[in-house]
Amino acid sequence: MAETSRAQIAEQIEFSAFSTADLDGISRLITAMSDDGANLHLRDKSPAYYRWMYFDNPTGQAFGCFARHGDRIVSSFAMAPKLVVVGGRTVRLGKTMDMFTDPDYQGMGLIRKCADRVFAEARDHGVDGWYVTPSVNSYPIFKNKWGYAEPFQxxxxxxxxxxxxxxxxxxxxxxxxxxxxxxxxxxxxxxxxxxxxxxxxxxxxxxxxxxxxxxxxxxxxxxxxxxxxxxxxxxxxxxxxxxxxxxxxxxxxxxxxxxxxxxxxxxxxxxxxxxxxxxxxxxxxxxxxxxxxxxxxxxxxxxxxxxxxxxxxxxxxxxxxxxxxxxxxxxxxxxxxxxxxxxxxxxxxxxxxxxxxxxxxx
The missing domain is CATH 3.40.630.30 (Gcn5-related N-acetyltransferase (GNAT))
Structure with missing residues (x-):
């Protein structure tokens, strides 16, 4: 993708919160970006799974943002709210998930923009912190670029x-x-x-x-x-x-x-x-x-x-x-x-x- 074309595409990308109408597109993006096959299968990645994960959580709906180019979802980032006992108090923490960008759209800063929207929404809903189980690809982003702590192994x-x-x-x-x-x-x-x-x-x-x-x-x-x-x-x-x-x-x-x-x-x-x-x-x-x-x-x-x-x-x-x-x-x-x-x-x-x-x- 030429740089001039990438700049034009970046201006065309729109950011939105998740809705039930987007479940098929989110499932396609994440399935295409995953390594599942005959030698690896960990969990479901169907639209039904994402409906359950994003919208049925008894603690509250997930905070999510995706980037769309035309009718195609090209980047996503989400966080599920969790009730957690911390020192005798019950607090709301977040668990980040589904951090993906289509390879054709990487390097445009889409994840940063999606994540900033998700983090702001989470804080507005009483989530003061969150934890991450990053992939090999997302680890250096969280740890080195965004300054996340890694206190134990x-x-x-x-x-x-x-x-x-x-x-x-x-x-x-x-x-x-x-x-x-x-x-x-x-x-x-x-x-x-x-x-x-x-x-x-x-x-x-x-x-x-x-x-x-x-x-x-x-x-x-x-x-x-x-x-x-x-x-x-x-x-x-x-x-x-x-x-x-x-x-x-x-x-x-x-x-x-x-x-x-x-x-x-x-x-x-x-x-x-x-x-x-x-x-x-x-x-x-x-x-x-x-x-x-x-x-x-x-x-x-x-x-x-x-x-x-x-x-x-x-x-x-x-x-x-x-x-x-x-x-x-x-x-x-x-x-x-x-x-x-x-x-x-x-x-x-x-x-x-x-x-x-x-x-x-x-």
Missing amino acids: PIFRARLIDPRAALAAVSPALVRRLGPQLVTRLSRWPRRRLNLPKGWTVSQPTRFGPETDQLWDAIAPTHQVALVRNASYLNWRYVDNPDDYSLWALHHQGELRGIVVTKQTIRRGLPVGDIVDLICARDDATTLRLLVRLAVDRCAAAGCAMVEAWSILGSLFDRRLRSAGLLIARAKMPLLLSPDYPDRLLYDAEAWWLTQGDGNDV
């Missing part, structure tokens, strides 16, 4: 269920070097099946109700920084979502003690069980361990080759995930905070109860 904490399949997906050459005999031995990797202690039972709810609200009301005071995980939020996030999740509830002596949500994704062509959410008291190590083991057991039964969860490297939560069997620090993933958020508790790795459900990639 989130990671994927994982456990192998089928080492042979995992090796074949990650390094086929290594599998060939190991030879068929050793690879066959790996295929017999022992799997410890879940045996719940006496008094513990599992159920598989189809929706969340008053019992979930009672659990959250009881455990919320134990958390320092955590998304509000009441029935309204959990139903929206995992039941009404067009994507598919598995819900498991753990009871002790008939009382609900915890909830775990799992989802099967495809990474490098490998079926992976993602522990998307964990709901229990912050100081209840026994329930957390059983929830993780329950997730591993159910994901293994579904044919997953690996199970993984988000963690924060070096935190107490991380140590408890390791003790529950998620021994492998598989990969790092950044989490950034908007500059100058007034409550410094958000910068404390030990304060966070962070799960994949707090993002929007899965």
